[in-house]
Amino acid sequence: MHSQLLRVSDVSAGTEDKPILHDVSLAVGAGETHVLMGPNGAGKSTLGRVVMGDPTYQVTSGSIFFDDADVTNEAADKRSLAGIFLSYQAPVEVPGVPLYSYLRTITQKRPELKMTARKFRARVGEIADQLDMGSSFLTRELNVGFSGGEKKKIEMLQLLLLRPKLAILDETDSGLDVDALSVVSKGIEAYRQDCDGSLLIITHNTRILERLTVDRTHVMVQGRMVAEGPGSLIDDIDAHGFEQFERAGEDGGAA
């Protein structure tokens, strides 16, 4: 494995009244692509949010290290600036904020990405072309009135603009038609090639993985990490489903 970029160690977390994750461990090396799979309600998205620092969830035990720093108690904005990016399954609408203002502000927050406004605009234009986006979207309000596919493209646009060290893609492929899926897949591929970042992809759909080389596959069931294996594990899941892992989950241990 490459040097570890993300290390989640024995993390238990949940909301105030409901534990969701139980002693979950996961490690992602620099430049690696990992896939996180599991049946609905397994806690995959929760894990993504806990890594991102969503205050909805409290970490009751365990630790999260990112880039050799303990970020377990860091706020989400600090984690973001450190290089973690979480792509939303359902991106939030932000009325009153044009996309341009938003993109410019989040880029300027990162010293390594600071550039003149003119260069910034050119850069956004390049990425937009890559993602088959029109030019008028910049003056529209962030995610307001955009279709599901357009919202996912805007997530990809941010991914390519911010160049995070780790991108957690939470079912980025859900609800996309074939064309939009193709564009999003191209975006992810571009991220891997241009930014050499790490990926943790939460998905049910193997089509989004077709252009990628998967290094590790993780399987979660009922808030526990029950299996980990090479990329070929995805084919096994594709053929046989999660039943074998669900049984392991009932036994309460990792396979």
Add this chain to the structure above:
Amino acid sequence: MAENSTVTLSRVNTPPAQTWNYLRANDITLEVPFVSRKGDVYFALPRLFESIECGMGQQVTEWIESQATDASYVEVRAGEKREEPIVVTGMDTGVMVRAGAEATVVVCVGGAKGSVGSLSASSAAGETGQGPSESANEANASATSKQLSTSAALVRIIAEHDARVHVLEFVAADDEVQHIESVGITADARAHVDARQYFLGAGTTAAGLTCSLNGSSARFDLTCRYLGREDERLDINHVVRMRGRNGRTNVTESGVLDGHARKALRATIDLVHGSSGSEGTELENVLILSDDVTNKTMPVILCDEDDVAGNHGATIGSVGPEQIRYLADRGLAEHEAEALYVRALFDESLIAAPTADVRAVLLERAKAVLGEDIANDLVEGLELDAVAHEED
């Protein structure tokens, strides 16, 4: 009355239907300069304009007419698509957009004195004004003593049938300015009027706009964006009279209030008898960034017709938790997320600004509110600087 003095515009900017006086939301009382124009030769607008209902009411119309040194009349010929915007430079302006024509009307106020209809009276409007809301007049307060100059604009527009009219209003003045802006519009059959208002600064901004959709299938779209900060005061009155059949109205107001800002917004859609098949929607979204803000919103739908639809709604509060979380995930702390909303107002206004002069006014205000670096970044990023240099 003295040659140069002040007068009180008492309880102006009122909506068609008022609410309880104790709520102090019905109107505003303003102390304004009065300069005698005795002996002046005054060019008045054609009589047709006298019948236009203006947003701030007849008292303000009469005061502005009494103070204007002249009136400006602009006519856009039938079928003409006028590319050059009609920039309002005087206090009293009438625009006639003939059948099938298209025109853009721009009002812009900025700087320390206001660039439109600035009254040079050094009598300092407001210096003799009553104190804030505790004044004798129970309904509303007068201008505060901080204000030194008053600017005013009265704009009346007639859109004949099938005309297309764009109205752009920018108020981005310093805190020492009290600005009064009253707009009246009539729209005949199938005319389409859209108005965008950006109220981004002034010690007191009192603005009223009334649009009467007189003809059938006429349409009015209004977007009002505002920023109130420090001790600024905003008093806005929107009235849409839907008289013709199958009219359409869409009014969207949104803004940010911070510091000790006080804002009252009255928005009325009046579905008059005879307006069957018409639909009107009004929606306000207010973002409150300080506990010391005073926000009053008074949305009203009046209805005297069957087969019509009137909708209104208002959202008032801080930045939503979902938005805060999303923006935090992209690196913005809560106070930075709030600042983004303010920057966004200026970005949007600069995008809408039709001329270099307007952009210069907005840029000056942006420098005062956001700081010079961000303000310059706005202009450069929106690729507006080159245009400004060319036009300069």
